[in-house]
Amino acid sequence: MRALVTGGAGFIGSHLIDRLVARGDKVSVVDNLSSGVIEFIQGHIDSGAVTFHNADLKDLNGLIPLMDGIDMVYHLAANPDIRLGTKITDTDLNEGTIATYNVLEAMRLAGVGKIAFASSSVVYGEGAPMPTPEDHGPCLPISLYGASKQAGEGLIGSWVGTFGLQAWIFRFANIIGERGTHGVIFDFIHKLKADPSRLEVLGNGLQEKSYMEVGDCVDAILHVIQNTDDNINLYNLGSNDTCSVRNIAAIVIKETGCDGASIEYTGGDRGWAGDIPKAMLAINRLKKLGFKVNYDSEEAVAYTTRVLIKEIMG
Numbered sequence: 001m002r003a004l005v006t007g008g009a010g011f012i013g014s015h016l017i018d019r020l021v022a023r024g025d026k027v028s029v030v031d032n033l034s035s036g037v038i039e040f041i042q043g044h045i046d047s048g049a050v051t052f053h054n055a056d057l058k059d060l061n062g063l064i065p066l067m068d069g070i071d072m073v074y075h076l077a078a079n080p081d082i083r084l085g086t087k088i089t090d091t092d093l094n095e096g097t098i099a100t101y102n103v104l105e106a107m108r109l110a111g112v113g114k115i116a117f118a119s120s121s122v123v124y125g126e127g128a129p130m131p132t133p134e135d136h137g138p139c140l141p142i143s144l145y146g147a148s149k150q151a152g153e154g155l156i157g158s159w160v161g162t163f164g165l166q167a168w169i170f171r172f173a174n175i176i177g178e179r180g181t182h183g184v185i186f187d188f189i190h191k192l193k194a195d196p197s198r199l200e201v202l203g204n205g206l207q208e209k210s211y212m213e214v215g216d217c218v219d220a221i222l223h224v225i226q227n228t229d230d231n232i233n234l235y236n237l238g239s240n241d242t243c244s245v246r247n248i249a250a251i252v253i254k255e256t257g258c259d260g261a262s263i264e265y266t267g268g269d270r271g272w273a274g275d276i277p278k279a280m281l282a283i284n285r286l287k288k289l290g291f292k293v294n295y296d297s298e299e300a301v302a303y304t305t306r307v308l309i310k311e312i313m314g
């Protein structure tokens with residue numbers, strides 16, 4: 001199998017590549033290293049298992065030849081910073097919607113037939129029933145990032161219906177773990193590293209979401225692809241429960257040993273405009289395929305805190 005991973009130098013992409021290489025796939029990576037870290041996949045590049053292309057998905061013409069001979073595209077590249085949309089309004093349009101169009105168009109022109117897409121729980125918008133099943137609708141995202149994910153799903157659906165593409169769409173919960181380069185745990189550790197006496201928490205800390213360990217996430221992606229064969233296969237990927245931001249703050253303070261740190265809440269029910277304060281995905285479809293999630297949310301948070309402390313604090 002020849003796979004192309006967009007965003008393969010990123011947090012989730014690099015873990016996916018570990019699995020693909022381990023099972024013997026030949027892997028090409030397209031990444032512009034805007035938030036990716038080449039060291040995450042350098043070992044695979046050095047061993048010859050991965051071919052790396054430092055390229056930008058916004059360049060359609062540059063992308064077409066990279067699709068030559070590819071069986072399956074894993075499209076993970078995107079702007080990872082949801083908050084950015086509160087200040088810059090065209091990032092998600094360009095790095096999400098347009099980039100996804102370019103991936104699909106390059107696939108069509110090169111005759112590549114299968115795509116897996118990293119979408120997000122935020123497509124469900126606010127006020128969805130919890131846990132949220134895949135068939136909940138209408139989906140009305142409230143962030144620009146969420147809009148770009150929904151647009152990506154729509155474009156993929158249209159390529160399936162019009163050009164016979166086969167697709168797997170994964171709506172991720174919050175994915176955390178080793179090599180994490182963003183998100184609440186990463187932020188808290190950096191804040192405590194800079195000032196061990198206080199921890200600023202965005203919102204009132206009562207935000208509550210599902211967290212999935214990244215190894216569980218990439219195993220689930222491959223399990224679903226192996227066990228499904230519809231034209232469009234849509235799956236929520238998450239864990240069985242939620243963890244509050246207050247709880248995360250307590251875990252990070254304990255694990256960093258900053259026991260005397262005061263917690264300062266910025267207030268309000270959410271971290272930023274466009275944030276969804278409470279989210280939990282229904283994962284019945286995933287379970288029905290025989291997949292078992294290893295970590296619950298709190299275990300994933302505690303494990304991630306320990307590994308990121310080592311990575312960030314040394």
Ligand code: NAD
Pocket residue numbers: 006007008009010011012013030031032033034035036037055056057058075076077078079080095099118119120121172173174175176181
């Ligand atoms: P990440 O930032 O680590 O990975 C994204 C990668 O894409 C980076 O390596 C970056 O350099 C690359 N990239 C961005 N724009 C590009 C462009 N125009 N051309 C080429 N490369 C580009 O983020 P991640 O957490 O690994 O997320 C992977 C995917 O999963 C993203 O699509 C993200 O939206 C989605 N997702 C992540 C989470 C999460 O909790 N981490 C949750 C829901 C969805």
